[in-house]
Amino acid sequence: MTRIDLSALDHISGSISIVGSMNADYTVTTERLPQPGETLNGGPLQILPGGKSGNQAAVAARIGANVTMFGAVGSDANGDFLLGRLQDAGVDTSHVRHVGGASGTTVITVDAKGENTIIYSAGSNAKVDMDYVNSQKETLLASSVLGLCLESPMETVTATAKMCHDAGIKVLLNDSPFTAELPEELIRYADVLLVNEHEMAQLLGIGEPEDGDWLGSDWGAIAASMHEFGFKEAIVTLGGDGAVVIDADGSTHHVEAATVDAKDTTGCGDAFMGTLLAGLSSGLSIRDSASLAVYVAGYAATNYGAQASYGTGEEIKRFFGAE
Numbered sequence: 001m002t003r004i005d006l007s008a009l010d011h012i013s014g015s016i017s018i019v020g021s022m023n024a025d026y027t028v029t030t031e032r033l034p035q036p037g038e039t040l041n042g043g044p045l046q047i048l049p050g051g052k053s054g055n056q057a058a059v060a061a062r063i064g065a066n067v068t069m070f071g072a073v074g075s076d077a078n079g080d081f082l083l084g085r086l087q088d089a090g091v092d093t094s095h096v097r098h099v100g101g102a103s104g105t106t107v108i109t110v111d112a113k114g115e116n117t118i119i120y121s122a123g124s125n126a127k128v129d130m131d132y133v134n135s136q137k138e139t140l141l142a143s144s145v146l147g148l149c150l151e152s153p154m155e156t157v158t159a160t161a162k163m164c165h166d167a168g169i170k171v172l173l174n175d176s177p178f179t180a181e182l183p184e185e186l187i188r189y190a191d192v193l194l195v196n197e198h199e200m201a202q203l204l205g206i207g208e209p210e211d212g213d214w215l216g217s218d219w220g221a222i223a224a225s226m227h228e229f230g231f232k233e234a235i236v237t238l239g240g241d242g243a244v245v246i247d248a249d250g251s252t253h254h255v256e257a258a259t260v261d262a263k264d265t266t267g268c269g270d271a272f273m274g275t276l277l278a279g280l281s282s283g284l285s286i287r288d289s290a291s292l293a294v295y296v297a298g299y300a301a302t303n304y305g306a307q308a309s310y311g312t313g314e315e316i317k318r319f320f321g322a323e
């Protein structure tokens, strides 16, 4: 077996700011999903730390990056729970805003076939406004890379992207939860876009391949549409088929997924994003960061949960036999 070079995990450095969401995920399993007006018995309630930005912060910190989280938690018990889990991962949560009321929450039901329904209640995530972000400007601008996703108010995401981009910070945008309605300014100030294949198809108005085989697609044409849309650099993740990096010059590069026995791919997209942030803050190219991200995200697929499934650099190297 070829030895995999994951030595980049020994050299993660630089500092990352993440502005965005933290959620407590309430999950109950049921035999089938309830009909309107119906009550069903479910399994034991699981409360797990989540929120895309929180997950992305956790993974980057676990593999050794200096990560500062900017966001808001409520005055409920979930606020302490969410901050505690991020601190366990090594994230600096001292700049998080504390507001009255509920923290961000999702209520999830999962049936026996794995089908789910999810309700997102933004709670304190809605209070990540520009007054707060401006009050954090000095710390925010001390980082080299910024991570954004779309569980926070769009005006805040857009204005934060502009503030950081103008100060020379590399801005990564994860268009997730997906919207095709991205403000023109956000497109302009985001340096790198991360999307999965379905999000990319909707964003660019491209049909899904009938056989589901994205690797056989015309990536030159996809890169051209992406540039025309306004993103110079982008990464499209393809689940078990890895990812494609679209470079500023229009060239594309496929990175194969890590070979793993996948148990639960929840949080894999966030693991990929967190690793990209960590790779870029360490001075790696986008391609090299993506090559690292498939291992970190692949490792996350071998364990249940999102934040609970993320490994440290040592754990990931050991798992893939790289040391």
Ligand SMILES: Nc1ncnc2c1ncn2[C@@H]1O[C@H](COP(=O)(O)OP(=O)(O)O)[C@@H](O)[C@H]1O
Pocket (backbone or CB within 6 Å): 195, 196, 197, 237, 238, 239, 240, 241, 242, 243, 257, 258, 259, 260, 262, 265, 267, 268, 269, 270, 272, 293, 294, 295, 297, 298, 301
């Ligand atoms: N079954 C799998 N085996 C190995 N790696 C996987 C698997 N599923 C996901 N991954 C890794 O996680 C990354 C993100 O997964 P993907 O499903 O594309 O994102 P999302 O969760 O946003 O849909 C992939 O690029 C890949 O590196």
Ligand SMILES: [Mg+2]
Pocket (backbone or CB within 6 Å): 196, 238, 239
């Ligand atoms: Mg996917």
